[in-house]
Amino acid sequence: MSKSLQAIRGMNDILPEQTPLWRYLEGSVASLLDGYGYRQIRMPIVEFTELFKRSIGEVTDIVEKEMYTFADRNGDSLTLRPEGTAACVRAVLEHGLAGAGQTQKLWYIGPMFRHERPQKGRYRQFHQIGVEVFNLDGPDIDAELIVLTWRLWGLLGIRDAVTLELNSLGTSEARATYREALVEYLAARADQLDEDSRRRLSSNPLRILDSKSPETQALLIDAPKLADYLDDESRVHFEGLKARLDVAGIPYVINPKLVRGLDYYSKTVFEWVTDQLGAQGTVCAGGRYDGLVEQMGGKPTPGVGFAMGIERLVLMVETLGKVPAEIARQIDLYVCAFGEPAELAALSLAERLRDQLPGVRLQVNAGAGSFKSQFKKADKSGALYALILGEDELAQQVVGCKPLRDQGEQQSIAWDALAEHLATCLEQP
Numbered sequence: 001m002s003k004s005l006q007a008i009r010g011m012n013d014i015l016p017e018q019t020p021l022w023r024y025l026e027g028s029v030a031s032l033l034d035g036y037g038y039r040q041i042r043m044p045i046v047e048f049t050e051l052f053k054r055s056i057g058e059v060t061d062i063v064e065k066e067m068y069t070f071a072d073r074n075g076d077s078l079t080l081r082p083e084g085t086a087a088c089v090r091a092v093l094e095h096g097l098a099g100a101g102q103t104q105k106l107w108y109i110g111p112m113f114r115h116e117r118p119q120k121g122r123y124r125q126f127h128q129i130g131v132e133v134f135n136l137d138g139p140d141i142d143a144e145l146i147v148l149t150w151r152l153w154g155l156l157g158i159r160d161a162v163t164l165e166l167n168s169l170g171t172s173e174a175r176a177t178y179r180e181a182l183v184e185y186l187a188a189r190a191d192q193l194d195e196d197s198r199r200r201l202s203s204n205p206l207r208i209l210d211s212k213s214p215e216t217q218a219l220l221i222d223a224p225k226l227a228d229y230l231d232d233e234s235r236v237h238f239e240g241l242k243a244r245l246d247v248a249g250i251p252y253v254i255n256p257k258l259v260r261g262l263d264y265y266s267k268t269v270f271e272w273v274t275d276q277l278g279a280q281g282t283v284c285a286g287g288r289y290d291g292l293v294e295q296m297g298g299k300p301t302p303g304v305g306f307a308m309g310i311e312r313l314v315l316m317v318e319t320l321g322k323v324p325a326e327i328a329r330q331i332d333l334y335v336c337a338f339g340e341p342a343e344l345a346a347l348s349l350a351e352r353l354r355d356q357l358p359g360v361r362l363q364v365n366a367g368a369g370s371f372k373s374q375f376k377k378a379d380k381s382g383a384l385y386a387l388i389l390g391e392d393e394l395a396q397q398v399v400g401c402k403p404l405r406d407q408g409e410q411q412s413i414a415w416d417a418l419a420e421h422l423a424t425c426l427e428q429p
Contacts, residue, residue: 010116010124018314020327025313026109028155029129036148038105038131043087045111049077055086055264055296066114080113084130085264085289085305086296093298098134107131109310120315121277127310131286134293137302139240142268142288143248145306149272149284150250156313157322162272162283164250167258168238169206169266170230172291178229179205185223192219209257220257227256234267241268264292268304276319277312284308332426333362334378334404338371338390346389349399349415356419360426379404385425387418401425 007013014022030040049069056062068080081087088108092098109129116122133141146164153159169175183205190198194213201208209226211217230238245252258269269287277283286306293301317323333353337346350364363381365374378386388400388410399418402410413421 008124010118012123012125020330021314021317021323022310024324024327025156025310025317026129029109029152029308032148032152032155033107033131036105036144038107041088041091041106041108042110043081043084043091043108045081045113046078047081047087047090049079051086051090051296052079052082055089055292056083062114066116068113068115082114083112084108084110084128084307085132085292088130088132088305089293089296089298089303092132092134093293093296098293098298098301101135103136104132104134106133121309121312123311128307129310130305130307132303132305134301134303136304137290139237139244139268142237142241142304143244145286145304146245146250146270147248149306149308150248153272156317158274158316158320161276161316161320162274164245164252165255165258165271165273166238166242166252167226167255167269168230168234169226169259169269169287170234171266174229174231174234175206175226175266178224178226181224181229182206182208186219189219192216206259209259225256226259237267264289264295266290270306272308274316277315283312283316329382329384331361331363331381331383333360333385333387333422334381334383335362335364335387335389336371336374336378337365338374342389342391342394343368345394349387349389349418353419353422357423357426360422385422 033040049067052067053063062082067082070078072078088106092104092106097104107130110127111125112128113125115124118124131145133145150159150164153162170178183201186193186197186201186205186208190201192215193201193208194211194216197208197211197213197216208216209220211220242252255271258271259265265287267288267290269285271285272283273281274283275281284306285308286304288302288304290300290302292303293299335346335350337343346364350362353360353362363383365377369377375386384403384405386400386402386404388402390400393400393412396412397415398412399415400410401413401418401421411421
């Protein structure tokens with residue numbers, strides 16, 4: 001017997017029962033970003049591997065362990081994108097979108113790919129919404145990104161379940177000085193580090209700061225602090241950001257060990273975290289990457305952005321019971337028709353109602369069936385009302401209108417009055 005076909009581990013189908021919540025979340029974010037003046041950009045899923053090696057850093061876990069990389073028929077090394085910022089920067093450079101100091105406020109949405117160990121909230125194909133801003137270097141735009149995410153949490157009803165963590169990584173020069181001091185401190189205690197941290201000591205020592213090892217964290221208590229090595233420019237920038245968040249009334253926690261997992265960050269870094277999702281506590285994260293565009297071959301261009309995982313947003317909204325009631329219902333009206341004359345009339349009626357009630361979700365029964373079977377399908381659809389057309393209704397030029405979600409009585413409504421009647425019924429809470 002041949003093996004049954006299945007999805008690749010960590011790459012999941014999103015079933016029809018799940019997609020309404022996804023569309024609600026995606027639509028909420030899109031509307032919010034439109035309201036703040038951000039424009040959508042769409043990039044390819046596949047890029048040249050060199051793009052990610054150059055931007056993310058060859059000694060990061062993503063590039064070393066997690067990328068889906070392959071050679072195409074021309075022998076080029078290609079990679080399924082593991083994150084969106086590098087691809088967005090490539091597009092901005094390729095099309096000259098940030099030339100001559102042009103400000104760009106962009107957002108994107110789509111699948112990303114990392115070969116990680118699948119677990120709840122972390123998958124090998126996952127979906128992100130990302131925001132990137134170019135040619136604005138002040139703390140005001142950093143604050144705007146955080147403010148708009150704060151507004152999103154309010155819209156979704158999850159604001160009480162998330163905490164904002166902030167840090168400043170300083171400039172690359174300040175960070176290099178700090179790195180030397182940190183390596184000197186840790187190298188003298190290398191035998192006390194966990195295996196991952198010993199490996200990172202020579203390649204990416206700042207990542208040791210967020211080690212999950214309790215022994216390593218205990219060792220870091222007396223280690224040099226990044227805040228003590230900040231340059232004046234970064235310090236002023238960070239104070240400006242905090243002042244704006246204070247004015248906006250957004251609470252935050254300074255986390256000196258927050259460094260993010262990508263090499264291109266500088267100055268501001270932030271994460272929205274939660275204790276509602278177990279080990280996968282980060283809901284949204286980002287920061288400033290003022291050197292990345294130049295690193296990728298462009299002129300010096302300030303940049304800042306964030307990304308949020310849609311899977312984790314879905315989990316948050318479901319876990320906290322914040323799924324709007326209307327999301328679970330996909331159909332408002334279900335038309336039951338008995339006999340071919342009624343079926344023909346039902347088709348005409350349905351199209352007429354769609355014209356008269358824009359946005360109504362209406363399904364006409366297909367496949368005929370008995371009175372009992374059609375009503376069973378109407379109930380299963382989740383519709384609020386069943387519209388009934390049979391021989392008697394056709395003769396009287398009326399439509400039966402039966403509530404399916406309460407104990408109301410079936411009514412007979414004249415064709416000409418039906419749209420007005422249904423509009424009133426569907427407006428009721």
